Amino acid sequence: DKHHKAGHSVRDAFTSNLGMLAATLGSAVGLGNIWKFPSMTGTNGGASFLFVYLACTVVVGLPVMISEIMLGRTVKANAITTLRKLSPKGQPWGIVGISGVVAAFLILCFYTEVAGWVFAYIFKGISGSILTTDPTIASAAFADLISDPVQSIGWQWFVIIFVSIIITFGISKGIEKVTIKLMPILFLLLLVICGRSLTLPGAEKGLEFLFAPDFSKISGSVILMAMGLAFFKLSIGMGTMMTYGSYFKNSQNIPLTATRVVLADLLISLLAGIAIFPAVFAYGFDVSAGPSLLFITIPAVFASMPMGHLFAVLFFVLTAVAATGAMLSLFEVPVAYLCEARQMSRKAATLTTALLIMLLGAPAALSSSLTKDVKVFGMNFFDLFDFLSSNLCMPAGGLLICIFTGWVFGKDRFKAELSNHGLIKNEKVVDVLFFLIKYVSPLLVAIVMMNMLKVF
Ligand code: PHE
Numbered sequence: 022d023k024h025h026k027a028g029h030s031v032r033d034a035f036t037s038n039l040g041m042l043a044a045t046l047g048s049a050v051g052l053g054n055i056w057k058f059p060s061m062t063g064t065n066g067g068a069s070f071l072f073v074y075l076a077c078t079v080v081v082g083l084p085v086m087i088s089e090i091m092l093g094r095t096v097k098a099n100a101i102t103t104l105r106k107l108s109p110k111g112q113p114w115g116i117v118g119i120s121g122v123v124a125a126f127l128i129l130c131f132y133t134e135v136a137g138w139v140f141a142y143i144f145k146g147i148s149g150s151i152l153t154t155d156p157t158i159a160s161a162a163f164a165d166l167i168s169d170p171v172q173s174i175g176w177q178w179f180v181i182i183f184v185s186i187i188i189t190f191g192i193s194k195g196i197e198k199v200t201i202k203l204m205p206i207l208f209l210l211l212l213v214i215c216g217r218s219l220t221l222p223g224a225e226k227g228l229e230f231l232f233a234p235d236f237s238k239i240s241g242s243v244i245l246m247a248m249g250l251a252f253f254k255l256s257i258g259m260g261t262m263m264t265y266g267s268y269f270k271n272s273q274n275i276p277l278t279a280t281r282v283v284l285a286d287l288l289i290s291l292l293a294g295i296a297i298f299p300a301v302f303a304y305g306f307d308v309s310a311g312p313s314l315l316f317i318t319i320p321a322v323f324a325s326m327p328m329g330h331l332f333a334v335l336f337f338v339l340t341a342v343a344a345t346g347a348m349l350s351l352f353e354v355p356v357a358y359l360c361e362a363r364q365m366s367r368k369a370a371t372l373t374t375a376l377l378i379m380l381l382g383a384p385a386a387l388s389s390s391l392t393k394d395v396k397v398f399g400m401n402f403f404d405l406f407d408f409l410s411s412n413l414c415m416p417a418g419g420l421l422i423c424i425f426t427g428w429v430f431g432k433d434r435f436k437a438e439l440s441n442h443g444l445i446k447n448e449k450v451v452d453v454l455f456f457l458i459k460y461v462s463p464l465l466v467a468i469v470m471m472n473m474l475k476v477f
Contacts, residue, residue, distance in 0.1 A: 038273050043201040045265050049286045051347025052135050053254045055340050056315045058290040059297045063308040065246050066238035067230040073244055077251035084457040085257045085419045087279045088426040091438045093266025099357045100260025117421045121259030124414035125354035127406045130382035136344040137176030139337055146333040152324040156306050159317035167389040177386045184348045185375040189368055193349050200346035207339040214296040217326050227299030241472045248469050249411035258419035261350055274445055420466045427459030
């Protein structure tokens with residue numbers, strides 16, 4: 022009987038640990054892997070960017086993710102409450118949570134637009150109008166979509182309403198479960214696309230671009246971009262992971278779970294890269310096309326595949342699903358804030374959030390049409406929101422989380438929490454993590470940010 026009980030509790034813990042891994046992955050995996058990673062790798066020089074991005078992920082991303090989850094689990098509350106409760110009297114660490122709310126808004130303003138393009142491409146995939154290997158036609162099809170104000174705004178609103186409905190009806194958890202079940206299919210489909218892409222004539226050039234680094238291409242701005250992507254990818258530096266951590270069981274191995282999330286996330290990004298870059302070179306597309314890269318390259322791969330029609334539709338459906346998972350976690354940040362700090366009902370909070378994103382997101386959605394010529398700091402609204410969230414808010418939040426964990430929360434509690442109070446023997450690993458969190462990660466983030474602000 023005793024044996025039976027022990028076995029039972031182990032299985033329960035396992036199921037729930039897997040559930041937390043899945044939920045965390047559901048927030049991390051999204052347009053960042055499939056759209057942003059290839060686009061940024063293309064515009065920032067390829068393999069050398071990938072190299073810096075990997076370094077940022079290991080040295081800054083993983084430690085920050087682990088700290089966030091750990092802090093959330095310690096207090097079992099949302100980001101703002103967590104930080105307020107752990108702060109010594111009079112220290113305003115809750116500001117990290119506020120900066121997170123701002124970051125989530127900024128991200129949603131352009132993320133919903135890109136998700137809108139993905140939804141639009143499902144329908145264009147069905148009609149077959151996008152399946153072409155001709156760069157001119159492919160670019161024109163995409164340009165038609167983004168330069169039409171009605172379509173841009175329409176698709177963005179469609180996405181915002183779609184996500185709001187999921188949240189209002191309280192079915193986010195259900196959707197998350199569906200999302201995570203579909204992820205293996207996305208993974209397999211990416212493998213199929215990679216197979217086709219790699220067998221195109223001239224594919225080696227794409228692999229070379231992605232994997233053979235030319236370190237002379239690394240510059241301050243490449244490092245800034247790579248670090249921003251590391252934050253964006255892992256949904257860190259804005260409190261999202263603290264909220265997820267608050268649902269973690271006390272028995273869950275946080276460093277191990279976070280490492281698995283990071284590896285799985287990287288794998289999906291790399292597959293997206295291997296699916297896209299060989300085709301870019303094979304068909305003579307422009308590697309530095311930026312945000313349009315995915316939308317002009319992937320249809321070309323499908324156009325040269327048997328049943329390409331069907332695969333294209335499936336691909337955009339699965340990408341839309343992954344994007345929805347990420348958006349649900351993004352919405353959660355302002356919604357939770359409005360509910361708790363402003364005492365709104367969940368419905369009112371969701372509606373307020375949705376309306377604000379429609380309002381603030383419109384200038385981003387119109388960046389290729391009506392607001393094309395409006396530049397702030399030399400960027401259109403779309404790029405501005407992206408820049409402010411990934412390169413300002415999230416790194417600043419990450420920096421504060423490092424300082425908080427390393428210098429306020431302290432080593433003893435850090436070690437106790439991450440070893441589940443001595444139950445996991447991971448002292449050496451945790452020592453290294455703490456050293457990274459206390460000195461290395463904050464210093465790196467600070468230098469990159471000061472360089473951006475032209476302090477040097
Ligand atoms: N990580 C998500 C992606 O790559 C985006 C995201 C950022 C989600 C921040 C939540 C918080 O698509």
